[in-house]
Amino acid sequence: MTLLKVEHLSKHYEGRRGMIERLTGTAHTVVRAVNDVSLTVDRGEILGLIGESGCGKSTLGRAILRLHEPTSGRVSFDGTDVTALAPAALKAMRRRMQIIFQDPYASLNPRRTVAQIVGLPLELHGLAEGEEARAIVARIIERVGLKANQLDRYPHQFSGGQRQRIGIARALVSNPEFVVCDEPVSALDVSIQAQIIALLQELKQEFGLTYLFISHDISVIGYLSDRVAVMYLGEIVEMGPVNAVLSQPRHPYTQSLMSAVPELDREGPRRRVRLTGDLPSPLNPPAGCKFHTRCPLAAETCRRLAPVTEQVGPGHSAACHRLDERLNLLAEAGA
Numbered sequence: 001m002t003l004l005k006v007e008h009l010s011k012h013y014e015g016r017r018g019m020i021e022r023l024t025g026t027a028h029t030v031v032r033a034v035n036d037v038s039l040t041v042d043r044g045e046i047l048g049l050i051g052e053s054g055c056g057k058s059t060l061g062r063a064i065l066r067l068h069e070p071t072s073g074r075v076s077f078d079g080t081d082v083t084a085l086a087p088a089a090l091k092a093m094r095r096r097m098q099i100i101f102q103d104p105y106a107s108l109n110p111r112r113t114v115a116q117i118v119g120l121p122l123e124l125h126g127l128a129e130g131e132e133a134r135a136i137v138a139r140i141i142e143r144v145g146l147k148a149n150q151l152d153r154y155p156h157q158f159s160g161g162q163r164q165r166i167g168i169a170r171a172l173v174s175n176p177e178f179v180v181c182d183e184p185v186s187a188l189d190v191s192i193q194a195q196i197i198a199l200l201q202e203l204k205q206e207f208g209l210t211y212l213f214i215s216h217d218i219s220v221i222g223y224l225s226d227r228v229a230v231m232y233l234g235e236i237v238e239m240g241p242v243n244a245v246l247s248q249p250r251h252p253y254t255q256s257l258m259s260a261v262p263e264l265d266r267e268g269p270r271r272r273v274r275l276t277g278d279l280p281s282p283l284n285p286p287a288g289c290k291f292h293t294r295c296p297l298a299a300e301t302c303r304r305l306a307p308v309t310e311q312v313g314p315g316h317s318a319a320c321h322r323l324d325e326r327l328n329l330l331a332e333a334g335a
């Protein structure tokens with residue numbers, strides 16, 4: 001059953017006017033961080049969102065929760081149009097939709113104790129107060145692997161992994177149904193990453209959660225996700241069941257992500273797709289297919305026309321003019 005439905009969502013930031021814009025008299029700049037994204041997440045599912053830094057993953061996560069107001073498009077949660085909610089109703093909806101941030105250092109108020117930080121959602125949503133709130137906070141704090149006698153400590157008294165546990169407790173204390181996990185392990189040591197991922201998996205089972213799990217690390221995404229969405233310069237270029245996307249990536253960009261991780265390459269050696277150049281700026285995205293400036297298969301059409309999203313398998317879609325050429329390349333490589 002669909003819990004979250006995102007339709008044609010865009011988020012464009014009005015860019016700040018920098019020195020160059022002032023000197024050249026450019027009126028304003030627009031950062032097209034997220035462009036016309038549509039996706040669904042079923043209840044109980046983990047949708048992994050992958051893409052390189054700056055491609056718009058956090059912006060999409062925040063726009064879904066309306067932490068950043070979308071420029072256009074629609075988000076429905078459990079049948080309610082979130083994008084149309086008035087402030088009070090949106091606040092009530094936030095109890096059900098939470099976020100865990102990448103940086104456990106920046107996302108916790110250094111002047112608040114654990115009890116205050118984790119208790120805040122209870123207060124905001126009028127769920128509990130006083131001793132009752134403290135008891136609820138103590139329970140969730142113990143559940144995420146900290147101790148109830150640490151409630152009156154401050155964030156700086158904890159390690160990075162422990163701070164992320166506090167962030168997880170804060171997200172879960174209001175008993176949400178859906179959580180955007182925005183690179184929750186990217187800032188942590190590798191040994192700690194595995195513990196936090198295991199914790200998030202346990203909590204998902206226990207609390208019946210649904211995750212949008214954001215990462216730039218395809219092995220984390222491959223391990224955790226039921227389905228995967230691949231993002232490039234603000235757009236979803238491929239989406240589908242994790243096995244289909246990882247073992248038969250159809251978009252050249254997904255292919256390049258996969259061939260960078262040999263241990264994930266489930267079909268053995270295949271022709272490598274190496275990307276040249278950096279992610280173009282969302283201030284001035286390329287015309288046609290946005291990937292054409294870095295795509296080894298780019299042809300004339302790709303420079304002129306944006307590809308439409310096509311069905312390439314059960315629940316599997318990709319947006320590329322050269323899907324068939326891709327297959328030929330794979331055949332050539334003996335995959």
Ligand code: ADP
Nearest residue numbers: 013031033052053054055056057058059060282
């Ligand atoms: P990711 O999470 O994939 O690394 P982000 O969503 O953070 O990417 O950023 C996508 C693009 O939007 C980047 O070019 C970034 O510089 C820009 N951006 C993000 N937040 C803002 C903002 N508040 N104002 C202007 N531009 C922003």
Ligand code: MG
Nearest residue numbers: 057058059183
């Ligand atoms: Mg981000």
